[in-house]
Amino acid sequence: MSVRPPARTGDPVSAVDTPALVIDLDAFERNLDAMAAYAKAAGVRLRPHAKTHKSVDVALAQAARGAVGQCCQKVSEAEVLVDGGIGDVLVSNEVVGESKVRRLAELAARATVSVCADDVEEVRAYVAAAKGAGATISVLVEIDAGAGRCGVAAGEPAAVLARQIMDEDGLSFGGLQAYHGGAQHLRTPAERASAIASAAERVRKTLDAFDKAGISCPLVTGAGTGTFNEEACSGLWGELQAGSYCFMDADYARNQPAEGSNLPRFEHALLIATTVMSVAVPQQCVIDAGHKTAAIDSGLPVVWRGDGLTYAAANDEHGVVTLKAGATRQPSLGSRVWLVPGHIDPTVNLHYWYVGVRGGLDDGVVEAVWPVSARGCVF
Amino acid sequence: MSVRPPARTGDPVSAVDTPALVIDLDAFERNLDAMAAYAKAAGVRLRPHAKTHKSVDVALAQAARGAVGQCCQKVSEAEVLVDGGIGDVLVSNEVVGESKVRRLAELAARATVSVCADDVEEVRAYVAAAKGAGATISVLVEIDAGAGRCGVAAGEPAAVLARQIMDEDGLSFGGLQAYHGGAQHLRTPAERASAIASAAERVRKTLDAFDKAGISCPLVTGAGTGTFNEEACSGLWGELQAGSYCFMDADYARNQPAEGSNLPRFEHALLIATTVMSVAVPQQCVIDAGHKTAAIDSGLPVVWRGDGLTYAAANDEHGVVTLKAGATRQPSLGSRVWLVPGHIDPTVNLHYWYVGVRGGLDDGVVEAVWPVSARGCVF
Numbered sequence: 105m106s107v108r109p110p111a112r113t114g115d116p117v118s119a120v121d122t123p124a125l126v127i128d129l130d131a132f133e134r135n136l137d138a139m140a141a142y143a144k145a146a147g148v149r150l151r152p153h154a155k156t157h158k159s160v161d162v163a164l165a166q167a168a169r170g171a172v173g174q175c176c177q178k179v180s181e182a183e184v185l186v187d188g189g190i191g192d193v194l195v196s197n198e199v200v201g202e203s204k205v206r207r208l209a210e211l212a213a214r215a216t217v218s219v220c221a222d223d224v225e226e227v228r229a230y231v232a233a234a235k236g237a238g239a240t241i242s243v244l245v246e247i248d249a250g251a252g253r254c255g256v257a258a259g260e261p262a263a264v265l266a267r268q269i270m271d272e273d274g275l276s277f278g279g280l281q282a283y284h285g286g287a288q289h290l291r292t293p294a295e296r297a298s299a300i301a302s303a304a305e306r307v308r309k310t311l312d313a314f315d316k317a318g319i320s321c322p323l324v325t326g327a328g329t330g331t332f333n334e335e336a337c338s339g340l341w342g343e344l345q346a347g348s349y350c351f352m353d354a355d356y357a358r359n360q361p362a363e364g365s366n367l368p369r370f371e372h373a374l375l376i377a378t379t380v381m382s383v384a385v386p387q388q389c390v391i392d393a394g395h396k397t398a399a400i401d402s403g404l405p406v407v408w409r410g411d412g413l414t415y416a417a418a419n420d421e422h423g424v425v426t427l428k429a430g431a432t433r434q435p436s437l438g439s440r441v442w443l444v445p446g447h448i449d450p451t452v453n454l455h456y457w458y459v460g461v462r463g464g465l466d467d468g469v470v471e472a473v474w475p476v477s478a479r480g481c482v483f
Numbered sequence: 484m485s486v487r488p489p490a491r492t493g494d495p496v497s498a499v500d501t502p503a504l505v506i507d508l509d510a511f512e513r514n515l516d517a518m519a520a521y522a523k524a525a526g527v528r529l530r531p532h533a534k535t536h537k538s539v540d541v542a543l544a545q546a547a548r549g550a551v552g553q554c555c556q557k558v559s560e561a562e563v564l565v566d567g568g569i570g571d572v573l574v575s576n577e578v579v580g581e582s583k584v585r586r587l588a589e590l591a592a593r594a595t596v597s598v599c600a601d602d603v604e605e606v607r608a609y610v611a612a613a614k615g616a617g618a619t620i621s622v623l624v625e626i627d628a629g630a631g632r633c634g635v636a637a638g639e640p641a642a643v644l645a646r647q648i649m650d651e652d653g654l655s656f657g658g659l660q661a662y663h664g665g666a667q668h669l670r671t672p673a674e675r676a677s678a679i680a681s682a683a684e685r686v687r688k689t690l691d692a693f694d695k696a697g698i699s700c701p702l703v704t705g706a707g708t709g710t711f712n713e714e715a716c717s718g719l720w721g722e723l724q725a726g727s728y729c730f731m732d733a734d735y736a737r738n739q740p741a742e743g744s745n746l747p748r749f750e751h752a753l754l755i756a757t758t759v760m761s762v763a764v765p766q767q768c769v770i771d772a773g774h775k776t777a778a779i780d781s782g783l784p785v786v787w788r789g790d791g792l793t794y795a796a797a798n799d800e801h802g803v804v805t806l807k808a809g810a811t812r813q814p815s816l817g818s819r820v821w822l823v824p825g826h827i828d829p830t831v832n833l834h835y836w837y838v839g840v841r842g843g844l845d846d847g848v849v850e851a852v853w854p855v856s857a858r859g860c861v862f
Contacts, residue, residue, distance in 0.1 A: 107559075110862055121582050121862045155799065177800040180486075197800070200760040200771070200817050203500050222763040225816050253801060254761040254769055285798065381579040382633040384601040384625075390633055392579070396832050397861050401774050401797070418780070419664065420534065420828055421556040421576070421861075422632060437604050438579050449799055453775050454832070456859055479859070480835055482776050482800075483489055483500045 153347030160188030234274030288330030532726030539567030613653030667709030
């Protein structure tokens with residue numbers, strides 16, 4: 105099922121076929137450098153989340169800047185990363201189902217692999233699979249850090265589960281997974297700080313219960329692009345799992361940034377190149393990018409540097425871009441419209457290729473063409 | 484970028500890995516048979532829309548039942564269909580951009596290919612590419628049938644464009660594309676009838692303008708799963724482009740069906756198999772299917788035969804399924820939950836494989852494993 109890329113190295117950016125994901129390599133590298141420098145200065149590990157980029161090439165670029173490994177959500181993502189040369193992957197999720205757990209264990213036999221648990225039945229399945237594969241799987245206890253989705257309750261239930269992991273041959277206890285997904289897009293710094301403060305209470309309660317039970321916790325891992333400074337400054341989390349920072353998106357751009365000169369500011373480094381394909385209806389144009397190109401679960405994509413243009417409606421293959429009141433100049437048929445993705449992770453997942461451009465989106469040249477290695481990896 | 488399928492032929496349905504698209508082949512074939520019989524009795528051509536199924540196997544099954552060809556929205560979809568053996572493809576869309584138009588013309592040199600236009604600049608580009616490839620491209624005039632997206636205004640502007648097509652060597656005039664996307668999910672039969680009656684007015688106005696201009700219109704093509712009987716009964720449309728009928732979805736299920744014993748009733752023939760992967764938080768369970776598995780642009784997926792269960796929230800890789808008030812039995816870890824897709828087209832586009840099951844979703848056996856041939860074909 106091989107699909108040709110929308111550009112070749114050496115092409116001018118104007119020649120990139122559309123719609124396509126275009127990485128502004130200069131901005132992308134600044135984002136990677138900024139987060140690496142932040143983590144180093146804060147004394148925490150960085151384990152970027154591949155659910156955002158789904159790319160071996162991006163993961164390798166992060167490794168080159170000191171990332172300790174990658175996170176992902178699915179065993180098939182982990183397989184792609186390991187097959188691409190990434191040596192250490194945390195599946196920051198529970199894995200349930202005989203086939204998946206067997207594949208996880210087989211992967212653990214050839215790379216450093218960790219996974220989460222929030223139920224002893226999961227632990228039992230991990231044990232059986234680890235034995236079958238002759239591997240050791242590192243298992244972290246996931247607590248519900250406030251999102252109310254997965255995870256055991258903080259405190260004693262977490263200690264009970266940790267003990268169940270430690271009692272098993274074939275497993276090692278990797279620590280605590282505490283990720284508050286619901287906090288990432290709270291719009292004000294105060295709301296985010298408060299949400300992570302609550303998460304931190306749950307972590308402390310859990311670490312106290314571990315102490316009482318004589319359990320040593322090797323690591324607390326979590327955080328995302330919206331909140332990572334809160335987790336780092338709490339002194340509790342030793343590893344950050346931010347993903348979106350590498351590219352950013354319109355939803356994160358609606359967060360009010362926290363104050364602080366030491367805090368990295370990430371730039372929009374991934375834009376969607378589109379073409380105007382109809383100008384037949386007045387006061388609008390239609391571009392070749394709907395929600396099969398740009399995910400709309402967290403809002404519509406936003407026109408980049410689009411004076412007078414609003415991405416108003418997404419159909420499957422078409423985007424209706426309206427002219428703002430007072431604007432009269434319809435973009436011409438065949439002209440380029442750049443979009444900031446509404447939500448980067450599911451947008452990336454729709455595509456086969458990244459086109460990496462050096463020298464900016466106006467005059468740049470295609471320098472890199474990277475596959476979206478783990479696109480569509482759902483099991 | 485080869486991705487293994489989630490099942491093999493001969494597997495019991497219980498062994499299908501998740502999440503996965505599962506076709507109930509018996510229901511699917513009944514849907515295909517019902518629409519083929521309807522079109523034959525109504526004396527109209529059926530040109531199913533591949534934007535729904537994106538599958539050479541489905542297209543071949545439709546061809547075997549008398550479909551005249553396929554529709555699609557993108558040149559890359561057309562290439563996949565032609566490379567899979569489909570001889571006649573209508574790109575029911577405008578194609579703009581040198582690279583795309585060149586590929587369209589190259590395709591027209593080896594299959595019967597038609598495309599739409601709503602601007603003379605598009606026609607000029609089609610001409611140049613047709614000459615370059617030594618091919619003839621059939622070009623239809625698209626009118627705005629009421630959706631206000633693409634398409635010239637009905638009447639004289641359409642006749643002007645048709646004349647511009649007819650005047651060019653390398654192009655043939657294919658007729659009128661009149662598709663009212665906004666009508667498909669109007670909930671009552673009366674609303675849908677009214678919308679298509681308005682579309683029919685626009686078609687009549689256009690055909691009158693063609694007559695005045697001495698232009699013979701070979702065909703009017705359009706319609707969708709929501710409205711096709713309206714177009715067929717008007718006597719104006721000679722070809723139906725319905726797509727979703729082959730599988731159906733939750734959004735179409737919310738349409739009140741029109742009365743009429745001759746009208747086909749389509750069944751849910753594609754379900755998403757998922758697995759419960761966390762039961763840690765009370766009154767809910769979490770399944771392994773979020774919006775990277777089931778598109779949510781037209782509403783959430785719906786639990787199939789799910790007494791007491793509601794698919795309440797979609798994150799990227801997780802679906803939160805809540806227990807209805809009064810229900811206490813949490814589904815067990817590892818158990819199967821079936822989902823009806825919210826919107827079939829963009830859901831299919833997220834996946835690599837269809838698993839076709841014979842004998843129903845309870846006790847059936849995997850009989851077919853089909854690639855989603857044109858998944859992710861955006862340019």
